[in-house]
Amino acid sequence: MSFLDHLEELRWHIIRSLGAIIVFGVVAFIMRDFVWGLLILGPTKVDFWTFRMFCKVSSSIGSDAFCFDEMPFIIQSRKMTGQFSMHIVSSAVIGLIASFPYVFWEIWRFVSPGLYDNERKLSRGAVFFVSLLFMLGVLFGYYIVTPISVNFLGNYQVDPSILNEFDITSYVSILVTLVLACGLLFQLPIVVYFLSKAGIITPSALVKYRKHAIVVILIIAALVTPPDPITQLLVTLPLLLLYQASIYISKMVVRKEAKKQATLEEENG
Incomplete structure (x- = not known):
C-alpha cells in the first residue's frame, strides 16, 4: 500500500x-x-457499594468506625453551563470506556498487518488482555480510589466554620482523572511484556x-x-504490585526466548 492508502485506511479506522x-x-x-444518579454521583452517597462493604467489614470486628451516616459536603454548579457541559463530558468519557475494547481492536487491525507472522503469533490475545486490564483499572479507580478520595476530601476541614461546597466541574474532573488514570496505569504488564x-x-x-x-511510581501517583x-497510597500500592508482576512476566518471556533460541541452535547445529 502507498502512503496515501495507509492514511485512507487509518482514517476509516478512526472514523469507526x-x-x-x-x-x-x-x-x-x-x-x-x-x-x-447511580454512576457519577454514586461515590458521594453513603449507600455506595464501597461504603457498604467498609461498614460490613467494620461491623464484623465490632466497630462502626467505617460506617457513614452522611457525607458532610454538597455539590453545586456555579456556572450557567456547568451542568450541561459536565453532562456532555461524562457521556463522552463513558462512551470511551464502554467502547474501549472495540477502539483498541480497530487500532490493532491497523497495526497488525505491519507485523511479521511470528510477531502476530506472539501478540495473539493482545486485544483481550489490554481491554481486560483497562477495565480492571477502571473498576479499581471507580470502586476503590474514587470513593476513598471523595470521602477523605469531603470530610477534611481545617476549621469547622468552613463548609465543603464543591463545584460539579471539580468533582467530575477528579472522578474522570482517577478512573482513566487507573485504567491506563494498569497496562504496565502489557507494556513490559512487549518490551x-x-x-x-x-x-x-x-x-x-x-x-x-x-x-517514578510515587511521582506518577502524585500527578494523577x-x-x-x-x-x-491507594494508587501506588497496586502499581508496585503490577511492577513486581511485570518482573515475573519479563522473566517468563526471557526464559521462553532463551529456550527457543537454544532449540534453533540445536536444529542448525
Missing part, C-alpha cells in the same frame, strides 16, 4: 472508532438518571532499577491523584 464512542456516548447522555519481547528491557534491569521505579496521601 469515533462512531463507536459517539454511539455509547449518546446512549449515556440519554440515560441521564441512571448515569448521574521484553523486543529485547528492550530485561528482568535483571527491572530488579536493578526497582528503587528508581518506586520513585488529588493532593492527599491516602489516594496517592
Whole structure:
C-alpha cells in the first residue's frame, strides 16, 4: 500500500472508532438518571457499594468506625453551563470506556498487518488482555480510589466554620482523572511484556532499577491523584504490585526466548 492508502485506511479506522464512542456516548447522555444518579454521583452517597462493604467489614470486628451516616459536603454548579457541559463530558468519557475494547481492536487491525507472522503469533490475545486490564483499572479507580478520595476530601476541614461546597466541574474532573488514570496505569504488564519481547528491557534491569521505579511510581501517583496521601497510597500500592508482576512476566518471556533460541541452535547445529 502507498502512503496515501495507509492514511485512507487509518482514517476509516478512526472514523469507526469515533462512531463507536459517539454511539455509547449518546446512549449515556440519554440515560441521564441512571448515569448521574447511580454512576457519577454514586461515590458521594453513603449507600455506595464501597461504603457498604467498609461498614460490613467494620461491623464484623465490632466497630462502626467505617460506617457513614452522611457525607458532610454538597455539590453545586456555579456556572450557567456547568451542568450541561459536565453532562456532555461524562457521556463522552463513558462512551470511551464502554467502547474501549472495540477502539483498541480497530487500532490493532491497523497495526497488525505491519507485523511479521511470528510477531502476530506472539501478540495473539493482545486485544483481550489490554481491554481486560483497562477495565480492571477502571473498576479499581471507580470502586476503590474514587470513593476513598471523595470521602477523605469531603470530610477534611481545617476549621469547622468552613463548609465543603464543591463545584460539579471539580468533582467530575477528579472522578474522570482517577478512573482513566487507573485504567491506563494498569497496562504496565502489557507494556513490559512487549518490551521484553523486543529485547528492550530485561528482568535483571527491572530488579536493578526497582528503587528508581518506586520513585517514578510515587511521582506518577502524585500527578494523577488529588493532593492527599491516602489516594496517592491507594494508587501506588497496586502499581508496585503490577511492577513486581511485570518482573515475573519479563522473566517468563526471557526464559521462553532463551529456550527457543537454544532449540534453533540445536536444529542448525
